[in-house]
Amino acid sequence: MTHKPFDDEQLEHVLNNAPKLSDRRSKEEILNRLMADARLQDNSHLQEAIQQPIENEEAQQESKPLIQDEQPSRFKFRKMSIFTSIAAVFALTVLVGSMVMNNNTSQKDLASTPETANYSTLQEDRSAKEAATQDEALQSSIVAEHERMLSLRSSVYEEDVKDAVVFRIGLAGRDAESVPMTYVIPNERVATDFGTQKPSTLQMYEKYAPQIDEEAKGFTDYHPFKGELKEKDDKLVHVLPKDNNYDVASATVNEYKGTLEDTFSDSEYTEVEIQNEDGTPYEFSQEGEPSQAMSLTNAKHFNYYLYQDGNGAEYLSPDFRQTFANVTEALTLMKNKNDDVYVTVVPENVTYTVKEEAEGVVVTFDIPLDLASMEPIRATQLIEAMMLTAASFDQQLRLDNVVQESWEGFDLKTYLPKPVGPNKQYMP
Known part of the structure; x- marks a missing residue:
C-alpha cells in the first residue's frame, strides 16, 4: 500500500475519535434541508433511496387495504428514518472530507512556513556543512597537536x-x-x-x-613586599620597616635582593633604592654599611x-x-x-x-x-x-x-x- 496522508488505520482512528454529533432539528426540517440541497439533486443513490420506499408503499397500498389511523404515520416514520440516516452519512462524509482537506492544507502550509523552508535549505546545504565540519575537525586536530607540542x-x-x-x-x-x-x-x-x-x-x-x-x-x-614601594623619577624606592624578615641572615638578604631583581628587572626603572622610614639608606646587618642603589639595568x-x-x-x-x-x-x-x-x-x-x-x-x-x-x-x-x-x-x-x-x-x-x-x- 502506498503511503497516503490518511491510511486505513488512521481513518479508522479518526472515525472512532470523531466528535459525537447532536442535532435538535426535527426530522421534517432535516428532510426539507436535504431535498433543498442542490448537491443532492443529481445523486442517483439518494433518488433511488427515496423512490424505493415510495414504490414499496404504493405496491402495499394496492394489495392491502389501508388502516386509516396507522398507515400514513408508519410510512412517514420509515421515510423520516431513511432520510435521517442519509443525512448522518452525508454529514459524516463532509466532516471526514473536510478533515482530510484540512490535513492536506496543513501539510502544504507547513511546507511553506519559514521553518520548513529553512529546513529545506539546510537539507540542500547539508553536504556543504558536512564538508565544513570535516574541515573544522581537521583544524581542531591541528590545533590540538599544536597545543600538545606546546604543552x-x-x-x-x-x-x-x-x-x-x-x-x-x-x-x-x-x-x-x-x-x-x-x-x-x-x-x-x-x-x-x-x-x-x-x-x-x-x-x-x-x-x-x-x-x-x-x-x-x-x-x-x-x-x-613589606614596607612601602614608591616611584622616584626613573627609580624605585623601597622603604623597609624596622622589623622585617629580609635582614635575618645572608641567605635571606640574597633572597630579598633576588626577588627584587626578578620582579623589577626589564622594567622602566633603572635601579632600586632601599631606605629606612626616615629616608636614609638601609643598612643590612650582614653587610655592615649603608646599602647602595641596586642596578636593574645591568x-x-x-x-x-x-x-x-x-x-x-x-x-x-x-x-x-x-x-x-x-x-x-x-x-x-x-x-x-x-x-x-x-x-x-x-x-x-x-x-x-x-x-x-x-x-x-x-x-x-x-x-x-x-x-x-x-x-x-x-x-x-x-x-x-x-x-x-x-x-x-x-x-x-x-x-x-x-x-x-x-x-x-x-x-x-x-x-x-x-x-x-x-x-x-x-x-x-
Missing part, C-alpha cells in the same frame, strides 16, 4: 604575548632563593583593571602580586638548572644566581652538578662543544643526540634551559648534530627564538 614548553615566547602583557615576579623558594616566574596577562584583563591608561610595573605589581597564592604553588608567602648572565618546589613542580631557574662572564662558559658549565637543590638538565652521557658566531651561539653534540631516546619533558627542558642561558646573554641558540629536525614546535635546523622569560604562568 611541554615552560617558557614564554613572543607568540604568547601578541595579545597580552608580561608580569614578572620572583617567588621565594624553600631554599631562600628567588625563582623567576613570567605571568602572561591578556590585554582585556589589563584594560579592565586599569582602563585606557598603561600601568607602570609598580602598579601591576601592587595589583597582581597579592592575587598569587604562593603557598599553594609550593613557595613561601612572600609578596607583596644584565645578569645566568645558566639555567632544574628547580623543584615543595609540591614537586619543576621550574627552570639560575643555580643560586651564579653569574658568568660569557655564554660559552655558561653553557659549558651547565653539565656540572653544583649542589643538591638545582639539578642539571644535561644527561650524564651527553657531551657537546660551544661556539660563538655572528648570528648567535652554536651547541654541537659530540654524538648525534636522539631526543626521542629521552623522556619528552627532559628533552624539552634541555633545549629550553640552553635557550634561556643564551638569552641571558641576549643571544640566540642553534643546536647541531641532533637526530630530529624539529621538536615540540622548535625548528632545530636554524637558530631558535629567544624566550621572553622562564616559567610561564597565568593569573588566577
Whole structure:
C-alpha cells in the first residue's frame, strides 16, 4: 500500500475519535434541508433511496387495504428514518472530507512556513556543512597537536604575548632563593583593571602580586613586599620597616635582593633604592654599611638548572644566581652538578662543544643526540634551559648534530627564538 496522508488505520482512528454529533432539528426540517440541497439533486443513490420506499408503499397500498389511523404515520416514520440516516452519512462524509482537506492544507502550509523552508535549505546545504565540519575537525586536530607540542614548553615566547602583557615576579623558594616566574596577562584583563591608561610595573605589581597564592604553588608567602614601594623619577624606592624578615641572615638578604631583581628587572626603572622610614639608606646587618642603589639595568648572565618546589613542580631557574662572564662558559658549565637543590638538565652521557658566531651561539653534540631516546619533558627542558642561558646573554641558540629536525614546535635546523622569560604562568 502506498503511503497516503490518511491510511486505513488512521481513518479508522479518526472515525472512532470523531466528535459525537447532536442535532435538535426535527426530522421534517432535516428532510426539507436535504431535498433543498442542490448537491443532492443529481445523486442517483439518494433518488433511488427515496423512490424505493415510495414504490414499496404504493405496491402495499394496492394489495392491502389501508388502516386509516396507522398507515400514513408508519410510512412517514420509515421515510423520516431513511432520510435521517442519509443525512448522518452525508454529514459524516463532509466532516471526514473536510478533515482530510484540512490535513492536506496543513501539510502544504507547513511546507511553506519559514521553518520548513529553512529546513529545506539546510537539507540542500547539508553536504556543504558536512564538508565544513570535516574541515573544522581537521583544524581542531591541528590545533590540538599544536597545543600538545606546546604543552611541554615552560617558557614564554613572543607568540604568547601578541595579545597580552608580561608580569614578572620572583617567588621565594624553600631554599631562600628567588625563582623567576613570567605571568602572561591578556590585554582585556589589563584594560579592565586599569582602563585606557598603561600601568607602570609598580602598579601591576601592587595589583597582581597579592592575587598569587604562593603557598599553594609550593613557595613561601612572600609578596607583596613589606614596607612601602614608591616611584622616584626613573627609580624605585623601597622603604623597609624596622622589623622585617629580609635582614635575618645572608641567605635571606640574597633572597630579598633576588626577588627584587626578578620582579623589577626589564622594567622602566633603572635601579632600586632601599631606605629606612626616615629616608636614609638601609643598612643590612650582614653587610655592615649603608646599602647602595641596586642596578636593574645591568644584565645578569645566568645558566639555567632544574628547580623543584615543595609540591614537586619543576621550574627552570639560575643555580643560586651564579653569574658568568660569557655564554660559552655558561653553557659549558651547565653539565656540572653544583649542589643538591638545582639539578642539571644535561644527561650524564651527553657531551657537546660551544661556539660563538655572528648570528648567535652554536651547541654541537659530540654524538648525534636522539631526543626521542629521552623522556619528552627532559628533552624539552634541555633545549629550553640552553635557550634561556643564551638569552641571558641576549643571544640566540642553534643546536647541531641532533637526530630530529624539529621538536615540540622548535625548528632545530636554524637558530631558535629567544624566550621572553622562564616559567610561564597565568593569573588566577
